[in-house]
Amino acid sequence: MVERSAVIAALDAVIDPISGQGLVAAGLVQGLVVADDRAGFALEVDRSQVAAYAPVRDAAEAALKAIPGMSRVSVILTAEAKPGLSAAPKPRTAGLSKAALDQGRARAPVPTDRPAHVRHVLAVASGKGGVGKSTVAVNLAAALAARGLSVGILDADVYGPSLPTMLGISGQPAYEDGAIVPHHAHGLKAMSVGLLTKMDDAMIWRGPMASQAITQMLTQTRWGTVEAPLDVLVVDLPPGTGDVQLTLIQKTPLDGAVIVSTPQEVALTDARRAHTLFQKVGVPTLGLIENMSGPVFGEGGAEAEATRLGVVFLGALPLDASLREAGDAGRPLVAAQPEGEIAARFAAVATGIAGALDI
Ligand SMILES: Nc1ncnc2c1ncn2[C@@H]1O[C@H](COP(=O)(O)OP(=O)(O)OP(=O)(O)O)[C@@H](O)[C@H]1O
Ligand SMILES: [Mg+2]
Incomplete structure (x- = not known):
């Protein structure tokens, strides 16, 4: 049974290269799930930075896997949804049957x-x-x-x-x-x-x-x-x-x-x-x-x-x-x-x- 606080501490020990803060403090950790021996979250970064953050994702995974009792870890790297991008759908009537x-x-x-x-x-x-x-x-x-x-x-x-x-x-x-x-x-x-x-x-x-x-x-x-x-x-x-x-x-x-x-x-x-x-x-x-x-x-x-x-x-x-x-x-x-x-x-x-x- 892994404690949520241990997970958060481990993630905050991984430094966001842009802000210099821990990942949680930098607001990059979204939808954190901690259940028994498993943890997962989405590392949400600016869309122009996705490739640059791949090593950070790997570091976050490694940090979670190092927590005693943790057996399964899943970190996804996704681009931040910009407000308005999907909130204002275009009318799609043209071309629809x-x-x-x-x-x-x-x-x-x-x-x-x-x-x-x-x-x-x-x-x-x-x-x-x-x-x-x-x-x-x-x-x-x-x-x-x-x-x-x-x-x-x-x-x-x-x-x-x-x-x-x-x-x-x-x-x-x-x-x-x-x-x-x-x-x-x-x-x-x-x-x-x-x-x-x-x-x-x-x-x-x-x-x-x-x-x-x-x-x-x-x-x-x-x-x-x-x-x-x-x-x-x-x-x-x-x-x-x-x-x-x-x-x-x-x-x-x-x-x-x-x-x-x-x-x-x-x-x-x-x-x-x-x-x-x-x-x-x-x-x-x-x-x-x-x-x-x-x-x-x-x-x-x-x-x-x-x-x-x-x-x-x-x-x-x-x-x-x-x-x-x-x-x-x-x-x-x-x-x-x-x-x-x-x-x-x-x-x-x-x-x-x-x-x-x-x-
Ligand atoms: N008609 C078929 N003939 C032979 N093998 C099949 C056939 N349909 C699927 N399979 C095989 O059965 C296995 C399960 O198929 P598939 O992964 O498509 O199922 P699924 O319903 O998507 O499974 P899951 O619930 O895990 O997503 C695969 O190995 C696939 O190659
Ligand atoms: Mg399937």
């Missing part, structure tokens, strides 16, 4: 942190972990891109960010003219919560810290420009239907959600919960996807569940080793084998989603 506008109207209150120059924000969610949500999210994004759409993917899974591995990207994102420059990989613009922290640190964020980091990645990343807006931003949400997910989906300006489930009853029960959660906040469930379909886990369960819930069944994806291998190798299978059978399945799912979003 009628369907999206209707969906926007149905939601109240409209979140103020919509990313600029992004036409549609689509969540990929699952009630249960490990059902292949991230695999579906990256391949679906690639399938949407294959339709000629400009597509971004945001890994908002604070519990287990997997986009860096699945897309083969690493390193702190660059800042340019006050905006985060997303990675470009396999025709997608990509940003992950895993790029803001060290990959081997377990994510221990809760509530405010997690949603703050995600809001920042949403609104401060240059997803699109006036001339070239992003058509779809796919958001890989953390699995589950708890408070963290509720806060995230309330704070994220979502135009629709797709829910991934395996065919088993236990996963379907959780998929139902996820649908209820989206209904509660007025985000339309665009459809249900069955993953790992086949002789091992069964098939057809998600389609029957979609019928029960009155939502669209978007398609089934087989349990297939090449999907896992491609993910492990940092290349979505849809991009690696665009002519393959699995790519065709994802193309069909993408067609369903493009239809639902009217794009």
